[in-house]
Amino acid sequence: MKPVKVGLLGLGTVGTGVVRxxxxxxxxLRSQSGSPIVIEKILVQNREKARSITIEPSKLTEDPYEIIQDPEIDVIVEVMGGVQQTKEYILEALARGKHVVTANKDLMAMHGPEILRKAQEQRCDVFYEASxxxxxxxxxxxxxGFSSDRITKIMGIVNGTTNYxxxxxxxxxxxxxxxxxxxxxxxxxxxxxxxxxxxxxAARKMTILSTLGFRADVALEDVSTKGMTGVSKEDILYANRLGYVLKLLGIAERQDDQFSISVQPTMVKNTHPIASVNGVYNAVYVYGEAVGETMFYxxxxxxxxxxxSIVADLVAVVRNLKLGVNGLQQTPVYKEKKLKTDEQISSKYFILLHVEDRAGVLAQITQIFASHEVSLESVLQQPNESNPEAEIIIITHDANKAAVDRVLDQFRTLGVIRKVKSVYRVEG
Incomplete structure (x- = not known):
């Protein structure tokens, strides 16, 4: 039984795991794929470096083209990272008829459609589950799994560092x-x-998930991105008091073939399954019109x-080799990209204001919301001994993003409002 030979680009943490x-x-692997799988060559930066696993020195190379141009190598597994140089390596490997498995989220978020088109032209597989x-x-x-369904929402914790x-x-x-x-x-x-x-x-990962979920050519710049650097202990305390947990979420939503994608700190109701995902763990919540709600953790x-995940992709490539169907998987991009405007993006919002502690302030605030047709679910004032100003917490009903932005702009010019302290989307 002829073995399938693999060239491994990179021998860091993940590359070492692939070898193991x-x-x-x-x-x-032989039972599942129908062939032995052999790692023939491995690209490293320094052949002399001490490693946690034993590898024959003859298998190591510092020249990527020794792998890419080797006619005996059937599959390239890329775990070296980087974008532009790595893209060149992968495109040349595809041009030479080699299949590719990659864990490179940056590469696939920025150049995924181009790489997949090249793979289809060459009748090669490109799999990227680990990205x-x-x-x-x-x-x-x-x-x-969702090929027969229509996905309406993907919501996920896709960055373990921030979740930790x-x-x-x-x-x-x-x-x-x-x-x-x-x-x-x-x-x-x-x-x-x-x-x-x-x-x-997280934005790069949501670019990949949205492209697959909505079958459209989503670009990284289509993802509205806000990080967690502004999250304070005060925000988390108030979230807890109100029955919410703060998570950095990627959220992609579709309605009538128009969609929006964002990454932002979000207040999630503590009864929602994603609220209990802690530490470095990830979870992706997918809503389908037919299947309803599903979560992957x-x-x-x-x-x-x-x-x-990389080796599972490798097994899939070898199976396709045995069946002679490499490169026949259709590119996921076939729908026109139609992004929602801010007028069409709707959600609840949590807003924390520091205001002058005197009569009439709350009336002015609620009047501004009313003038922009933003209705309120709850308004409360919390005592805070460390803050001489009054703190007002507002949770809106579903409101469009443009209207909420207009409210916030007006707040910033209102003398009685000392500071718009925090604004978060609310889910669940």
Whole structure:
């Protein structure tokens, strides 16, 4: 039985996990795919570096083209990261008829449609399950499991770092600065945490999920993105008092073929299943017209969870090789992209105001809401001994984003309002 030969680009944490699984699960992989799977060559930055696994020195190379141009290698597994140079490697591999498995969310968010079109031209597979939510098989679920349904909403915790930070802030009252330092010490956050805490990582993942869920060519710039750097202990305290939990959510919604996509700190009702997803775990909530509500939960990162998704994709490539059907999976993009305007985006909002503590202020505030046709679900004033100003908490009924923005703009010019302290979308 002829083995399928694999070239591995990268031998970091995830690449090491791929080697462990492929070498340790040979019987299972042969049974599931119909062929032995052999890692033939591995691209590394330094062949002499000490490693946690034993690898034959002859398998290591510092030249990517030694792998990409090797006619014996059938599949390229890319776990090296990066965008532009990596894109060139993958496009050349496809041009040479090699199939590709990647965990690169940045690459697929920015250049996914182009890479998939090239793969189709060359009758090659490109699979990228590990690019979103680690070990959760959400991409294959959206492509295959929901192929007969119409997805109306995808809502997810897709960044483990920020979920860990918000969980610690909620459960232990830790400040943002302290929990960020802790996350960096534990290796959950990078030395430069911008991609995580500003929501950029989550936005890239929502670009991929929205493209698959709505079958349209969603670009990264279509995702309205707000990070968690402004979340305070005060916000979390008020959320808890009102029966909510703060989570950094990616939210993609569709109605009548128009859709909106955002990443933002969101107040989630504490009875909603996604509110109980804590620590570094991820969860993706999918609403389908036929199936209703479903949720997918699991480890969003790590050596073996992510490597498991990569090897599952590798098995799928080998099965297709056996059947002679590589590259026949249709590109997910076939619908026109129609983004909602701010007038069409609707949700509830939590608003915290610091105002002058005197009679008549609340009446002025409610009048401004009424003038922009934003109705209120609840209004309450909370005592805060550390703040000499009055604090007013407002939760609106469903209101369009443009109207709420006009209200907030007017608040910022109203003398009795000292500060618009916090504004959060409300879910559940």
């Amino acid at each position: 699984i492929v070498e340790g699960h040979q019987d299972d 979103v939510a680690g070990g959760i098989p959400i991409i294959r679920t959206l492509i295959d 930070m918000l969980t610690k802030m909620t459960q232990e009252g830790v400040s943002y600065d302290d929990v960020l330092k802790e996350a960096q010490l534990l290796g959950y956050a990078e030395a430069d945490p911008t991609s995580d805490v500003e929501g950029l990582d 699991g480890a969003g990162a790590g050596e073996l969870p992510t490597a498991t």
